[in-house]
Amino acid sequence: MRLHRFVAWFAPAVVVGGCATQTYSPPTEEETRAVIRAGFHDRGIAKVDRLNQTDLQASCSKYHNKPPEDVRARLQQAAGATVKYPADGKWLGDFKQGERIAQTGVGLQWTDGPTTVNGGNCYACHQLTKEEISYGNIGPSLYQYAKVRGTGEDTMRYTWGKIWNTHAYNACSQMPRFGDAGILTEEQIKHVMALLLDPNSPVNK
Amino acid sequence: MKTGRREFIRLGGVFGALAAIGVLTEKEAWAQQQAWNKAAFETKNLNDTIKALGGSAVSKSDDITMTVPDIAENGAVVPVGVASRVPGTTQIYILVDKNPNMLAAGFTIPQGTEPNISTRIKMAQTSNVLAVVKANNQFFVATKEVKVTLGGCGG
Amino acid sequence: MIHESAGARRRLLAGCVLTMVSAVVAAQSNTMDEIARYRQMLQDGNPAELLIARGEELWKTPRGPRNASLEQCDLGLGPGVVKGAYARLPRYFADADQVLDFEGRLVYCMVTLQGVRRGDAVKNPFSGAGQRATDIEAITTYVVDQSRGARIDVPQEHPKEMAAFDRGRYLFYMRGGPYDFACSTCHGADNQRIRLQDLPNFEKTEAAQRAFAQWPAYRVSQGALRTMQWRINDCFRQQRFPEPVFVSQATIDLITFLGVRANGGTMDSPSIKR
Amino acid sequence: MPDPMRIRANAQQDGVDVRVLMSHEMETGQRKDGNGNIVPAHFISNVTVTHGGKTVLSAEWGPAVSKNPYMQFKFQGGKKGDEVTVTWVDNMGETRTDKATIA
Numbered sequence: 001m002r003l004h005r006f007v008a009w010f011a012p013a014v015v016v017g018g019c020a021t022q023t024y025s026p027p028t029e030e031e032t033r034a035v036i037r038a039g040f041h042d043r044g045i046a047k048v049d050r051l052n053q054t055d056l057q058a059s060c061s062k063y064h065n066k067p068p069e070d071v072r073a074r075l076q077q078a079a080g081a082t083v084k085y086p087a088d089g090k091w092l093g094d095f096k097q098g099e100r101i102a103q104t105g106v107g108l109q110w111t112d113g114p115t116t117v118n119g120g121n122c123y124a125c126h127q128l129t130k131e132e133i134s135y136g137n138i139g140p141s142l143y144q145y146a147k148v149r150g151t152g153e154d155t156m157r158y159t160w161g162k163i164w165n166t167h168a169y170n171a172c173s174q175m176p177r178f179g180d181a182g183i184l185t186e187e188q189i190k191h192v193m194a195l196l197l198d199p200n201s202p203v204n205k
Numbered sequence: 206m207k208t209g210r211r212e213f214i215r216l217g218g219v220f221g222a223l224a225a226i227g228v229l230t231e232k233e234a235w236a237q238q239q240a241w242n243k244a245a246f247e248t249k250n251l252n253d254t255i256k257a258l259g260g261s262a263v264s265k266s267d268d269i270t271m272t273v274p275d276i277a278e279n280g281a282v283v284p285v286g287v288a289s290r291v292p293g294t295t296q297i298y299i300l301v302d303k304n305p306n307m308l309a310a311g312f313t314i315p316q317g318t319e320p321n322i323s324t325r326i327k328m329a330q331t332s333n334v335l336a337v338v339k340a341n342n343q344f345f346v347a348t349k350e351v352k353v354t355l356g357g358c359g360g
Numbered sequence: 361m362i363h364e365s366a367g368a369r370r371r372l373l374a375g376c377v378l379t380m381v382s383a384v385v386a387a388q389s390n391t392m393d394e395i396a397r398y399r400q401m402l403q404d405g406n407p408a409e410l411l412i413a414r415g416e417e418l419w420k421t422p423r424g425p426r427n428a429s430l431e432q433c434d435l436g437l438g439p440g441v442v443k444g445a446y447a448r449l450p451r452y453f454a455d456a457d458q459v460l461d462f463e464g465r466l467v468y469c470m471v472t473l474q475g476v477r478r479g480d481a482v483k484n485p486f487s488g489a490g491q492r493a494t495d496i497e498a499i500t501t502y503v504v505d506q507s508r509g510a511r512i513d514v515p516q517e518h519p520k521e522m523a524a525f526d527r528g529r530y531l532f533y534m535r536g537g538p539y540d541f542a543c544s545t546c547h548g549a550d551n552q553r554i555r556l557q558d559l560p561n562f563e564k565t566e567a568a569q570r571a572f573a574q575w576p577a578y579r580v581s582q583g584a585l586r587t588m589q590w591r592i593n594d595c596f597r598q599q600r601f602p603e604p605v606f607v608s609q610a611t612i613d614l615i616t617f618l619g620v621r622a623n624g625g626t627m628d629s630p631s632i633k634r
Numbered sequence: 635m636p637d638p639m640r641i642r643a644n645a646q647q648d649g650v651d652v653r654v655l656m657s658h659e660m661e662t663g664q665r666k667d668g669n670g671n672i673v674p675a676h677f678i679s680n681v682t683v684t685h686g687g688k689t690v691l692s693a694e695w696g697p698a699v700s701k702n703p704y705m706q707f708k709f710q711g712g713k714k715g716d717e718v719t720v721t722w723v724d725n726m727g728e729t730r731t732d733k734a735t736i737a
Contacts, residue, residue, distance in 0.1 A: 237680040241680060241725075281701065282700045301698060305662075305664065309696055309698035309699060310693060310694070311694045312693045312707075313693070313694075314691065315691070315692075317709055318690050318707060318708070318710070319707065323704075323705065323707070324699065324703065324704060327662070
C-alpha cells in the first residue's frame with residue numbers, strides 16, 4: 001500500500017482496500033484550503049483572515065522554502081522595497097531595552113490582548129549573550145555580532161533591513177518580518193539594533 | 206483571628222466526618238494541622254529558618270549529599286534528593302534561597318527509615334538550594350546552585 | 361616588519377574571538393547534557409499516572425443521557441478493544457465515513473453511544489490553570505497508556521486516509537499569520553531548538569517517531585496532562601494562527617500526516633515533559 | 635473528594651522502597667486568575683506514612699512543593715504483602731488516605 005502514497009502525488013492511483021477497488025485522486029489545493037478554512041475560528045485578536053496568504057507566504061509554502069531562482073529574485077526585490085529606514089538617521093537605541101525585547105516572546109497570539117507590547121523573542125532562535133544559556137538555534141548565533149561584522153554604515157543598513165524584512169536578503173527565511181509585519185515598532189528595532197551593535201552591549205562582551 | 210476561627214469550624218467538620226469512617230481520629234488530624242510550623246514556612250533567610258525550627262546555629266557538612274540538576278528546564282518541577290550520613294539524623298529540610306519563602310519542605314525520619322528522601326519543588330528563579338539536616342539537636346547544611354531556564358516559545 | 365606584526369596581532373585577536381566562541385559552544389553542550397539529566401530525573405513518578413484510573417472509570421461507567429459506557433466504542437480494532445488502538449489512529453471509520461483521531465473518535469462515541477450533544481462534548485476539552493483534568497484528558501490518558509509499547513501503525517489504505525495525509529502535509533508547510541510561520545518553520549530541519557527545547561524534524565522518520573510516540577504528555581510547566589489535540593492547538597497559538605477547532609478535519613489531517621511519518625515507532629505515552 | 639494517590643512500595647534487599655504521587659494543585663497563593671484576583675494558597679501541609687501502626691515518615695510541606703507532589707524514601711522492617719498507608723492533610727482541611735501492598 002505504501003507505494004500508492006508516492007504514486008498518488010503524480011496521478012490517480014488504484015487502491016485495493018479489502019475487496020473493494022477504489023480510485024484515489026489527491027485533493028485539489030482548493031479543496032484542501034476549504035478544509036483548512038473550516039478547521040479554524042476567530043479567537044481574540046487572532047482572526048481567520050490570518051489564513052489568507054500573502055504572495056510571499058504562498059510562494060514559500062509552495063516551494064517548501066526553497067524557491068527557484070526567478071521566484072527568489074522576485075520575492076527579494078519586493079521585500080527590499082518594504083524596508084523603512086529610521087527617519088532620524090539614528091540606528092541605535094538602548095541595548096538594555098533591546099535585551100528585554102529579545103527575551104520577550106508575547107504578542108499577536110490569541111492569548112495576547114490588542115494592547116500587549118510585542119516582544120522580539122530573539123533568544124527563541126538565536127544565541128546572543130554569554131549569560132543567557134537558554135537560546136535556540138534555528139537562526140545563527142549572534143554572539144559577538146559587532147566584533148564579527150563591525151559597526152560600519154553597511155552593517156547598520158544590512159542589519160536594519162534584515163530585522164525589518166528578512167526576505168530582502170534571504171527569500172523564504174524562517175524569520176518574521178519584524179518591521180514590515182508591524183511586530184516591533186521603529187523604536188523597538190533601534191533597541192534590538194543596539195543589543196547587536198552597541199560595543200557596550202553584552203552581545204559584544 | 207477571625208479567619209482562624211472560621212477555619213477551625215470547617216476543619217472540625219471535615220475531620221469529624223473522617224473520624225467517623227476511621228481514617229484519622231479528629232485528635233490526630235488536629236495535632237498535625239496545629240503542629241504545622243507556620244513561622245518556619247514564612248522565613249526569608251537561613252538564620253531565621255533555623256531559629257524557627259528551634260535551632261540557634263548551623264554548620265556546613267560534607268556528610269549531606271544533594272541530588273539536584275545543575276539546570277532545570279522548568280522551575281515548576283525541580284527534583285531534589287537529600288541523603289544524610291550525619292549520625293542521628295532526625296529531620297531533613299529543603300530550602301530555596303530566592304523563593305518568596307525559603308522553606309519548601311521538611312521530613313521527619315524515625316528510626317528504621319533511611320535519612321534519604323527525594324521530592325520535587327518549585328523554584329521562582331535560578332538560586333541556591335539548601336539541604337538542612339537536624340541531628341542530635343544540631344543543624345547542618347549543604348548547598349547547590351540550580352539554574353532555572355526560560356523555555357519554549359516564550360508566549 | 362610593522363605590517364607583519366599588525367597582521368599577527370590581528371590574527372591573534374581573531375584567535376581570541378574563536379576561543380571565546382568555542383568555549384561558549386562547549387558550555388552549550390554541557391547545558392544540553394544537564395537538561396538531559398533533568399529530564400531523566402523526572403522520568404520516575406509521572407503525574408499522568410494519577411489520571412489513568414480516573415480515565416478507566418470514566419470509560420467503563422455508564423453515563424450520559426443514554427446511561428451507556430464507552431466500552432462498546434470501536435477505536436478501530438473492534439468494539440471494546442482498547443489495547444493497542446491508540447497507536448493505529450487516526451484512521452478511517454466507515455460508520456462516521458470520516459478519518460478520526462483518538463479524540464475525534466471519543467467525541468463520536470460520546471455522541472452516538474452515550475447520547476451526549478456534540479456541542480457539549482467538544483466544549484472545553486482542555487483544562488485551564490488550576491483546573492482538574494477534563495474527562496477527555498483523563499480518558500485519553502487511560503487509552504493511550506493501553507498502547508504503551510505498541511508499534512505506531514497509522515493506516516494509509518482508504519482513499520480518505522490518503523487524502524487526510526495529503527491535506528495534513530499541505531497544512532504542515534502552509535505559512536501564514538503575522539509571523540509567516542508554518543509547522544515546518546520549527547519542525548522541518550534536523551537538530552533545531554527553540555530555547556533549549558528540541559524540535560523534532562517531521563521530515564525524518566526517527567525524529568517523527570520519537571515525537572509522536574510521546575504524546576499525550578504530562579507537561580510540568582503547566583502541571584497538566586496535554587493531549588495531541590492540545591499540542592496542535594498550542595503550536596498554532598504560538599504560530600500566531602487563528603485557533604484550530606477541536607477535532608476539526610484540519611487538525612485530524614495534520615495528526616494523520618505526523619502519525620504516518622512516525623509509523624514504525626513505539627508508543628511511549630503518557631510521557632513527562634517540561 | 636480528592637483523586638486517589640498512586641503508591642508503589644517494593645521490598646528490596648536494603649528495605650522497602652516507597653514512591654508516592656499525590657493529586658493536588660499546590661496553589662502558592664501568589665498566582666492570579668483570569669480576572670486578576672489572587673488564587674488563595676491551597677497546599678498539602680502534612681503527610682504521614684505508616685506501616686504496621688508505626689509512622690515510617692512524616693513530612694511538613696509548604697506551597698513550594700510542586701503540583702501533584704512526588705516523594706520517595708526507604709524504610710526497614712517491611713515485607714512483601716504488608717500494607718503501607720499514606721495520609722495527607724491540606725491547609726484547607728481536605729484530606730486523603732490511600733493504601734498499597736508491598737510488592
